[in-house]
Amino acid sequence: MKASVRDSAILCQRAAVQVAALSTEARNALLCSMADALQAQVQAILAANAEDLRLAREKGIGEAMLDRLALDEGRVRGIADAVRQVAALPDPVGRVTHRERSEKGFTIERVRVPLGVIAMIYEARPNVTADAAALCLKAGNGVILRGGSEAVRSNRAIAACLHGAMRAAGVPEGALVLLDDLSREAMLELVQLSDIVDLVIPRGGEGLIRFVTEHARVPVIKHYKGVCHLYVDAQADLDKALDILVDGKTSRPAACNALETLLVHADVAATFLPRAVATLRERGVELLGDERTRALCPSMAPAGEDDFAAEFLSLKLAIGMVDSVDEAIAHIRRFGSDHTEVIATEDRGTADRFVQALRSAVVMVNASSRFSDGGELGLGAEIGISTTRLHWYGPMGAEALTIERFVLRGDGQVRHAESRR
Known part of the structure; x- marks a missing residue:
């Protein structure tokens, strides 16, 4: 019994x-x-x-x-x-x-x-x-x-x-x-x-x-849920940013610490986005973009508000363009789930602004979202990621x-x- x-x-x-x-x-x-x-x-x-x-x-x-x-x-x-x-x-x-x-x-x-x-x-x-x-x-x-x-x-x-x-x-x-x-x-x-x-x-x-x-x-x-963001700043090292993006989205897309949204500063979008799109598509990632992003890369499907709030848990990524770190922060505050956020930038002041303004459980500077894990953070294992x-x-x-x-x-x-x- x-x-x-x-x-x-x-x-x-x-x-x-x-x-x-x-x-x-x-x-x-x-x-x-x-x-x-x-x-x-x-x-x-x-x-x-x-x-x-x-x-x-x-x-x-x-x-x-x-x-x-x-x-x-x-x-x-x-x-x-x-x-x-x-x-x-x-x-x-x-x-x-x-x-x-x-x-x-x-x-x-x-x-x-x-x-x-x-x-x-x-x-x-x-x-x-x-x-x-x-x-x-x-x-x-x-x-x-x-x-x-x-x-x-x-x-x-x-x-x-x-x-x-x-x-x-x-x-x-x-x-x-x-x-x-x-x-x-x-x-x-x-x-x-x-x-x-x-x-x-x-x-x-x-x-x-x-x-x-x-x-x-x-x-x-x-x-x-992990609606995790990468913001690529105007002062980012774009090679580092691309590595962080590819690892965060494709190394294990079903994980809760995988990237679901990419935000790119308008000043580097014309340089960074075509490289990012080509690299991600080689790895089978489906891309959705806002209006400004699709003006640069018109082959993307349109991204709506539901897409920016989604935890895809698959080879799918929403992309948006912003004009400042504050606009990126506002986007994350609106659509994020308080899990993990990443900024790629070489500017210490911008990085500090990003870290201080967001209240997510894990915030990273120039490192993959996939490190948001108990084992990687010295806990041996994790029972969960508290949001x-x-x-x-x-x-x-x-x-x-x-x-x-x-x-x-x-x-x-x-x-x-x-x-x-």
Whole structure:
């Protein structure tokens, strides 16, 4: 008999207490064992993934989703390596981030502690099963995973490896729950368990995130869509800008940190755009342009407002022309999703203006948007990229799955003299 969502969550809550009590060495050893198990069972994982891919193709699932779903030996090795990288990170649990001596004679500390139970709701990406588990356990939390139906076999195979390592280490398996019930009703129940679950992180399509946000009674951190921009300034090194553009759009177009919009300063448009268009088309990119862009490159299809707000997740790019960095900033503020923005410029003042004016989770100067990734930013892996301004913003690693609390260390101090007997 399958456990109910609530029963599974209660088990996770109890097990999380035990995970939080583990030493740094024990949690790190557990993660290394998990990584070893993933590599030892790579053929079982790939067999499960092949069946998921077969059924997904039969259902007509799009190429972007298939790319996120697909595993091979290299990707499984990358998943295991990410788990090891998480193990090698400094332990955030118990870290004192601030200490001062009060005039009252006691010491005030701010100390990082686990959040408790984290629910991760995601689609397609089976690597999230291992990434989320590793990050949550590293930070002393329990985790409830609710994957998508398209990756159910892959997720089960990965979770089986992780559970095997937990059993061998004597860590309660309840600290890592992979929900069997993938119904909308079960997900609704999960996000309303405000007495058990401490945080929900939805990671997937716009519809999934809206459903979770609208129905949750638990705090939600959204990994929202990535409408990522590159602005090529009048003072840009155009060779660098072209490399950044090509990498950002074509290296993995289904990733949330892929470029979706290119903005080009009018002063360099006549030089840069023909090169960019030719290079992108060689790589199969479909291009949409605003009126000014199409005047230079008339073979483009027209781009409307919906296109500039779109996360294509494919070899498709919207292009606009602007007259200043401020116009580029205004465009991004209007159409962006607070994910990742890039400027190509050799002018420090313009770069600083761009960085300071935008509130996106990640802002880059002369570097590809594809670096907006937990592994690339030193987090080992990421559970998501927060576009919600709660306790964390941007790529979320292990530290983002803890919070600060106050610890006072005194010697009998009281606030009011009349309290003394």
